[in-house]
Structure formats: C-alpha cells, structure tokens
Amino acid sequence: MICTQCGSEMVQTDKNTMTGRVIREYECRNCGHSDWEDDGVALWQVLHDAYEKEEDKSSASPAPTHPDVHPPEPLASRSLWHRFCRIFRNS
Numbered sequence: 057m058i059c060t061q062c063g064s065e066m067v068q069t070d071k072n073t074m075t076g077r078v079i080r081e082y083e084c085r086n087c088g089h090s091d092w093e094d095d096g097v098a099l100w101q102v103l104h105d106a107y108e109k110e111e112d113k114s115s116a117s118p119a120p121t122h123p124d125v126h127p128p129e130p131l132a133s134r135s136l137w138h139r140f141c142r143i144f145r146n147s
C-alpha cells in the first residue's frame with residue numbers, strides 16, 4: 057500500500073477480522089501516516105454464512121408432526137362400550 061501523504065510504501069501493522077471482514081492496517085514508516093484497507097470478507101465469515109444457509113435449509117423442511125400421545129377417544133366407541141357392558145350386566 058502506498059502512503060497517500062508522502063507516496064512511500066506502507067508497512068502492514070495489523071490485520072483485523074473481528075468485523076467479519078479482513079481489515080489490514082498500514083503505517084507509513086516515512087511520515088507516520090496510518091491507513092487501512094478492506095481486504096474482503098474474512099474466511100470465518102464465509103464459513104459462518106455457509107453454515108447459516110445450511111441451517112436455513114434444514115429449518116425450512118417441514119417439521120415432523122408431533123405424534124399424538126393420547127388421541128381423544130371417539131364418543132361413539134365409548135357409548136358402544138357402555139352399551140356392551142350393560143348387555144352383560146343385564147344378563
């Protein structure tokens with residue numbers, strides 16, 4: 057990177073990927089001017105995005121239907137059972 061102040065070659069002093077982008081910091085050894093450049097998306101951010109996309113795919117698929125533990129007993133069968141019992145009680 058060339059210093060915008062004096063035109064000298066700048067030295068990279070830091071590399072920051074905390075924001076999800078690679079930010080390279082430069083310092084001019086000639087005049088002390090410091091600058092930075094955006095070097096694109098950081099690798100971990102790319103991986104993170106790819107992972108999130110996978111997550112979206114799996115959550116978009118239909119959720120498994122919650123199995124009914126105890127389906128409500130139909131009234132008809134219950135009354136049939138009562139009628140059945142009554143027959144035996146009467147005999």
Ligand SMILES: [Zn+2]
Pocket residue numbers: 059060061062063064084085086087088089
């Ligand atoms: Zn400079």
